[in-house]
Amino acid sequence: MPRNESIKSILIIGSGPIVIGQACEFDYSGSQAARSLREEGIEVTLINSNPATIMTDKVVADNVYLKPLEPESILEILEKHNIDAVLPTMGGQTALNLAIKCDEMGIWEDHGVDIIGVDINAIEITENREAFRNLMEEIDVPMAPQTTAKSFLEGKSVMQEYGLPVCIRASYTLGGAGAAIVHDEKDFDDNLNKGLHASPIHEVMIDKALLGWKEYELELLRDKNDNVVIICSIENFDPMGIHTGDSITVAPAMTLSDTTFQRMRDMAIKMMRSIGNFAGGCNVQFAVSPDEKEDIIAIEINPRVSRSSALASKATGYPIAKIASKLAIGYTLDELDNQITKTTSALFEPTLDYVIVKIPRWNFNKFPGADRQLGLQMKSVGEVMGIGRSFQEALQKACQSLEINRNGLGADGKEVTNQDEILHSLAHPSWNRLFHVYDAIKLGIPFKTIFEKTKIDVWFLKQIEELIKLERKIEKFSIDNISKDLLFEAKQKGYADRQLGHLLRCLESEVHEKREEFGIKRVYKLVDTCAAEFPAQTPYYYSTFEYENESEVSDKKKVIVLGSGPNRIGQGIEFDYSCVHGVLAAKECGYETIMINCNPETVSTDFDTADKLYFEPVFWEHIYDIIKHEKPEGVIVQLGGQTALKLAEKLERYGIKIFGTSYDALDLAEDRGRFSKLLKENNIPYPEFGVVESAEQAIELSKDLGFPLLVRPSYVLGGQKMKIVINEEELEHHVVDILRDMPENQILLDHFLGGAIEAEADAICDGENVHIIGVMQHIEPAGIHSGDSYAVLPPYNLGDFVMQQIEDITKKIAVELKTVGLMNIQFAIKDEMVYVIEANPRASRTVPFIAKAYDEPYVNYAAKVMLGEKKVTDFEFNPKKEGYAIKIPVFSFNKFPNVNKELGPEMKSTGEAIRFIKDLKDPFFRKVFSERNLYLSR
Amino acid sequence: MQERNPAVLVLEDGTVFHGKSIGKPGVTYGEIAFNTGMTGYQEVFTDPSYFGQILVMTTSHIGNYGVHAEEIESDEMKIAGIVIKKFSEVYSRASASGSLEENMVKDNKIGICDVDTRALVRYIRNKGAMNAIISTEENIDIEALKQQVKEVPSMEGLELSSKVCTKEAFEVKATTESKYKVALYDFGVKKNIVRCLQERGCDVKVFPMDASVEELKAYNPDGFMLSNGPGDPSAMPEVIEKVKTLVEGDTPIFGICLGHQLLSLSQGLSTKKMFNGHRGLNHPVKNLITGKGEITSQNHGFVVDEESLKNNENVELTHIHLNDNTVAGIRLKNKAVFSVQYHPEASAGPHDSRYLFDQFIDNMKNN
Secondary structure, X not given: OOOOOOOOEEEEEOOOXXXXXEOOHHHHHHHHHHHHHHOOOOEEEEEOOOOOOOOOOOOOOOEEEOOOOOHHHHHHHHHHOOOOEEEOOOOHHHHHHHHHHHHHXXXXXXXXXXXXXXXXXXXXXXXXXXXXXXHXXXXXXXXXXXXXXXXXXXXXXXXXXXXXXXXXXEOOOOOOXXXXXXXXXXXXHHHHHHHHHHOOOOOEEEEEOOOXXXXXXXXXXXXXXXXXXXXXXXXXOOOOOOOHHHOOEEEOOOOOOHHHHHHHHHHHHHHHHHOOOOOEEEEEEEEEOOOOOOOEEEEEEEOOOOHHHHHHHHHHOOOHHHHHHHHHOOOOHHHOEOOOOOOOXXXXXXXXXXXXXXXXXXOHHHOOOOOOOOOOOOOOOEEEEEEEOOHHHHHHHHHHHOOOOOOOOOOOOOOOOOHHHHHHHHHOOOOOHHHHHHHHHHHOOOHHHHHHHHOOOHHHHHHHHHHXXXXXXXXXXXXXXXXXXXXXXXXXXXXXXXXXXXXXXXXXXXXXXXXXXXXXXXXXXEOOOEOOOXXXXXXXEEEEOOOOOOOOOOOOOEEEEEOOOOOEOOXXXXXXXXXXXXXXXXXXXXXXXXXXXXXXXXXXXXXXXXXXEEEOOOOHHHHHHHHHHHOOOEEEOOOOXXXXXXXXXXXXXXXXXXXXXXXXXXXXXXXXXHHHHHXXXXXXXXXXXXXXXXXXXXXXXXXXXXXXXXXXXXXXXXXXXXXXEOOHHHHHHHHHHHHHHOOOOOEEEEEOOOOOEEEEEEEEEEOOOEEEEEEEEEXXXXXXXXXXXXXXXXXXXXXXXXXXXXXXXXXXXXXXXXXXXXXXXXXXXXXXXXXXXXXXXXXXXXHHHHHHHHOOOHHHHHHHHHOOOOOHHHXXXXXXXXXXXXXXXXXXXXXXXXXOOOEOOOOXXXXXXXXXXXXXXXXXXXXXXXOOOOOEOO | OOOOOEEEEEEOOOOEEEEEEEEOOOEEEEEEEEEOOOOOHHHHHOOHHHXXXXXXXXXOXXXXXXXXXXXXXXXXXXXXXXXXXXXXXXXXXXXXXXXXXXXHHHOOOEEEEOOOHHHHHHHHHHHOOEEEEEEOOOOOOHHHHHHHHHOOOOOOOOEOHHHHOOOOOEEEOOOOOOOEEEEEEEOOOOHHHHHHHHHOOEEEEEEEOOOOHHHHHHOOOOEEEEOOOOEOHHHOHHHHHHHHHHHHOOOOEEEEOHHHHHHHXXXXXXXXXXXXXXXXXXXXXXXXXXXXXXXXXXXXXXXXXXXXXXXXXXEEEEEEEOOOOOEXXXXXXXXXXXXXXXXXXXXXXXXOOOHXXXXXXXXXXXX
8 A cells, every 4th residue: 555646745844943842853853754755756845934954955845934833824835835735743842733723723624735644633632631641541551640720729739639749740831841840838839830821721730740760761653554663662761750851861771671661562552542543653651660560651642753753763773754754645664664774674663782872961051040950841952872882881972972071971080079969969860960870879879878869770870880890990000001801891881081091090092092002993883773683774883892893984085074962052953954064065076974973863863864974972082983994085073063173173183184174274263362463464353352361360451451341261152151241340250250160261351342233244265265155233232142143134234334344354354264164253343343253264053044044055065165176166156135034043941930031142042043024114123123122131 | 790701602604702601601502593672581581482592682781670480481491592792780670589690590501791792693694594602611612612513403404392392281271261272282382372372261281292183182172272382393294294183173273483384384385494583572574464564573493485385275375574575474274273473472572463362262262
């Protein structure tokens, strides 16, 4: 039974701007879905308001609508195109909600559009907690004792019945918004109110908290013949009580017996069948009692692809979104091939011969005053995944991927030894609990205490204990007398050379040399869905330390593109967009493309993107080993944000070619002293500034520069620790603050141009010729980070004189820096005079926005320039310039109710949307313009 | 972390894999095979069908949840040897009765861990089924092991059921209301087959493989069950004759795995040794009658030859394996007799195929 041939045109709904709880995993699923449907000859139309996505690119869909996710936009599309069906399961809860809204308005029916991949009733049931509970009761699937409450009074009486602790969950919300665990009676009223308000239908479910139960997730796929397969089992390292998006998770499940797993599998299948008759993907969450009974209760079911299904796809190699799309148009699983082996069936359940560990990435430092304790509401902004042949190796690799100034778990001299602090952290989990579990074991806090406070399964705790024992063994040796076996064991357990250098009191490079001497080399294994049972065709690799290497090196010319690691505020999906385009452009130039990244949510880590994917930490040691193995012509660092860029210095030192702008030029732009000299020599104005290394020097300097001052550390992104200060006291405080977190950092003080207008320009340069791809004017006055500002492309009220200065300066700097590739310059404009605030010789956050607004493949062009294949003059630039495009910053403040919403030089937004306007009379623009001073911090 | 002795695995062709010793120290040999299941190691190790085999477990960690008194498929571990990547010395499960290692020592099982199992699986996958030897003794002589492994008899032509089946007939009662009587020919039966029948209202009498047809019939059963088991089915001519006699009657018959192969052979079909067997919990099977798929638990190194089926008028193909289109199930035309190559009783594995037991019950009901 092949697919439904009557479907010729499909609309895919995206998930909109990135917010906490809904991130770039939906770009991955949406673009996979679009590709999967186009393979079938189906015309794909896509709507998403987020310009920083690959899915909204012409390379992905036939018709792209960068429109607000509102019924009006859907109507506009349906008027224009003959859409047969809508696939709303790829864009998270946002897309489902929009589909429901349109359904209620009769829009789909009026236009003869079928909803595929899910049915509306299924969404209804799974989101309406009471209906869901009744259904589960009907099919005999146990749930935690719970009751819905539609009013404050109802809520109170439920609490009285159950006793504390209870969980409060708001209906129809995502990322656990409005959810909380209440231990204390005094917190109950407040949390109940919050929950009722967070729910669009003013309803909460109150359930008895199953704290300490083990938590699991299963990812399911079903076809129209009702065949169901389980793609992945995921075990949460952090037990019940922490949102799964904020939990460290492991696949496959580590501590589940077959008996209990099969019971869970049966329940999951029963649940999926019970919610409706549809073909697609589904995520089910369970809790298992840690006692002899191993009772299983259902927590929830999501009839769509999710963050977990993106993780499961990367964890197993089974592309869930791709297959789910094919199922939605009528294929059955048995008709489809396993996408990795290409010879066996898609109707099967992947089996793993490795372990993956996912660790969330938080950004609490961006939200002073935020409640940092983890709970039912998701707070992380990104995640990393480590793959290893054992849990310990995967865990270490995940820790190395986080970019939180740690070299892994432990062995870096950053352990905490304050017992009270550790004990508090174990019971009140935040971003660092994993590290504190390690510290607790190392300090000798009894297992029983650790378990009681964390309820983390003893198996996991013992794995960490084993690591500590190994470290103690290693510490007894030095680099000169450590045995080959012991070093090999440490490498197998995921220790980085840097960690071993710390333990052996020597340099990272000495450990590396020792490894070479012993012949301890990284080998690469394939993620193949089948534990090597069948040969696989897909080049998706991870490293480990064993005997056989499966990654064969071709004799083609190669380029490595470094990815941007975990999403965080200031470095998100925009950089993944650039990486993917860099890969595609390099392919067009005849290169074998090699991607290195560790972020499971991204398109760059889709095994269909690059010719070869190494799912590895963007961490020096791993990169260097891949380079030595693959021997590429060079590496592209300017697309992967600061993560990739900061590795340039080491690449240069090791004599590895950097494609595009040289390391020296990158450094010149970062080094404020060198950069201002360049500006001075070229008569380019810049705010008065100075560099200091202590608070005392800062006060001295402030006397010359005068307040207000913009204070910031060097080498950061997203305006981290950037602040405007107005007096000596504030200055002193902030400098001391920076030096505490970033010792030995050079701190820059700029005279802040109060009341200035900000603008920025992005350009492509080949070293001689410069093309400015776009100039944007911010709506808010200077002082708000560019990532948090509304930006208008092209500028809406800069005169010719100013524009001329911007163009001249941009071109001048690009050439002076010998930029090869992309660059972004930020300007402040005061009294018709243009000052340069900073220049970044890399792909910026705004490049995808301009590319979408002007409908031009700028990153593709830039990558070809970097590779030396093309000159800027080889391209015919043809931007589509109609009206204006506004970049709208989107915040996730609702996740941090106690945080002040004021904006300043440190970036806080998590995502962005694009909006096109015809002219400046547009009411949206007028409103934003009139409120431009509203959130300014000072 | 325990210090473990070095151990080696030597393949028939002389290839050597190094690792560390687990379980009882010693030497063991058998046919090497790999199992891709991620759960259920205890069920697998106690499954009599694995008798005489050295089994590579492909999942990274084994032993995590210890062993459980009830999760056994026979009274002790039946496999010849165990090859794994990471062995869990610690386990975590409230209901566990002990550690896997204690259990291996109790059952005299020899194993090797810290092996690059993925490299090993890739090697066997490409070279096909072969014999192997594990030594975890002190002072390992690899050259001697290379000689020794050559003397291990090939699985082809080897009858092994007699070594694992019951010596004497015994009866167990239904665990629900007793409705049917099933006579089960034991070629190495997994406990869960019996359990699945008991749960469905069957009293089950288990007969040794050398029991005569008359003895089985004397139980006056409503149906016959042909169990799973180890070895080459074509090396069991007497049993095949007995199965043929059973089929001639009108009593419903259900065969699983080796039982399926024996039924096929009794109907003039042939079996063959597979290049690589099917062993794991994720095997896709399509039911050709309903058109539906099922994820199955499998463990077999021999298979019914699909060519021999094409010319047979009495036998109908009912199930195929979706990865390689091999025969996964048959039924006899005009008779309530059917069999499958895989394990509907699962344990370990998914429960998708439990309907086959219901089908057997229906056949008995309608007979």
